[in-house]
Amino acid sequence: xxxxxxxxxxxxxxxxxxxxxxxxxxxxxxxxxxxxxxxxxxxxxxxxxxxxxxxxxxxxxxxxxxxxxxxxxxxxxxxxxxxxxxxxxxxxxxxxxxxxxxxxxxxxxxxxxxxxxxxxxxxxxxxxxxxxxxxxxxxxxxxxxxxxxxxxxxxxxxxxxxxxxxxxxxxxxxxxxxxxxxxxxxx
Amino acid sequence: xxxxxxxxxxxxxxxxxxxxxxxxxxxxxxxxxxxxxxxxxxxxxxxxxxxxxxxxxxxxxxxxxxxxxxxxxxxxxxxxxxxxxxxxxxxxxxxxxxxxxxxxxxxxxxxxxxxxxxxxxxxxxxxxxxxxxxxxxxxxxxxxxxxxxxxxxxxxxxxxxxxxxxxxxxxxxxxxxxxxxxxxxxx
DNA sequence: ACCTGAACACCGTTCAAGT
DNA sequence: ACCTGAACACCGTTCAAGT
Numbered sequence: 001x002x003x004x005x006x007x008x009x010x011x012x013x014x015x016x017x018x019x020x021x022x023x024x025x026x027x028x029x030x031x032x033x034x035x036x037x038x039x040x041x042x043x044x045x046x047x048x049x050x051x052x053x054x055x056x057x058x059x060x061x062x063x064x065x066x067x068x069x070x071x072x073x074x075x076x077x078x079x080x081x082x083x084x085x086x087x088x089x090x091x092x093x094x095x096x097x098x099x100x101x102x103x104x105x106x107x108x109x110x111x112x113x114x115x116x117x118x119x120x121x122x123x124x125x126x127x128x129x130x131x132x133x134x135x136x137x138x139x140x141x142x143x144x145x146x147x148x149x150x151x152x153x154x155x156x157x158x159x160x161x162x163x164x165x166x167x168x169x170x171x172x173x174x175x176x177x178x179x180x181x182x183x184x185x186x187x
Numbered sequence: 188x189x190x191x192x193x194x195x196x197x198x199x200x201x202x203x204x205x206x207x208x209x210x211x212x213x214x215x216x217x218x219x220x221x222x223x224x225x226x227x228x229x230x231x232x233x234x235x236x237x238x239x240x241x242x243x244x245x246x247x248x249x250x251x252x253x254x255x256x257x258x259x260x261x262x263x264x265x266x267x268x269x270x271x272x273x274x275x276x277x278x279x280x281x282x283x284x285x286x287x288x289x290x291x292x293x294x295x296x297x298x299x300x301x302x303x304x305x306x307x308x309x310x311x312x313x314x315x316x317x318x319x320x321x322x323x324x325x326x327x328x329x330x331x332x333x334x335x336x337x338x339x340x341x342x343x344x345x346x347x348x349x350x351x352x353x354x355x356x357x358x359x360x361x362x363x364x365x366x367x368x369x370x371x372x373x374x
Numbered sequence: 375a376c377c378t379g380a381a382c383a384c385c386g387t388t389c390a391a392g393t
Numbered sequence: 394a395c396c397t398g399a400a401c402a403c404c405g406t407t408c409a410a411g412t
Contacts, residue, residue, distance in 0.1 A: 102339040144331020152289040176359045
């Protein structure tokens, strides 16, 4: 007989993310997640295929934290808002955020956000045949900075310096966009 | 009585790195490393304090793969050579390279390489009081790209496209340096 | 000084069994 | 349909003991 489920996949992923946020990635264990849900570890395997699948799910959950920016703003403000969202998300989830750089993600949300970036880049004057590459370089630089800031190389830098670096990063990327405007076709 | 040691720390780190390169990070286990050295897992604890320490050691070993570029070249060629070395190292060690972004490193080698970059940036015309920040942004973009390329988001891109992206990245960074030349002091 | 055997706590995962 | 108990292979780590 159908019994009402006490948990679902969304809850599993949410508790897993919360656990990692609070106690670090090495505390993210099946038993730990199960404990938070008042359930035995084995019950989780109805909702995630394995721990690797659990991690993939967390990464997809992370992606929902920077949705496509609201239309109506200038392309500049839209890209700026997106960059701020990414950075804020990294700060909320320091131990899990690096996974974003290590796993290829192709969820509908990710695709939608990328499409929004494409549109903004197009408006900025970047030629259509360069838009995809420019998006890759810009998002890579942004993600690399966010990871360095929260999980690594810049861990003991002051907040003041990190903010200044982030501003400089945005300046670098803005200059790069500018330089692409009106450039001829290339590989 | 002093007996000759059958292994030393360098060997432990080298075998650990080789194991990760060949079979991935999740195969990097104390028993696995020990097996390669013909020794029991417990023997390793004379040379590494813990598995975390082993990973730190591997990261330090990685850093030795991109030493300061040979003097005598122009600053442009020195930075280019360094960037190529970093990228090549990432390709050799795809599963371990991401750790570089996640762990703060302050070995003498790292310091020496950074000093070489500072010197090159100075020669390029970047004002002294901006050199440190510029180095941070440039190396972050480079590492972020290398990680994306070997361990993550760009995993299934063609070699041709990756090479084109790398060229474009170098162009972006060169443009950024150019823009710094003669800029006034800032925070 | 260097390595091993035995032992421990912990982990992910399976499968048959319970409701 | 959903969860659990028992069980397994594996992992990092300790410590006392051997040479």
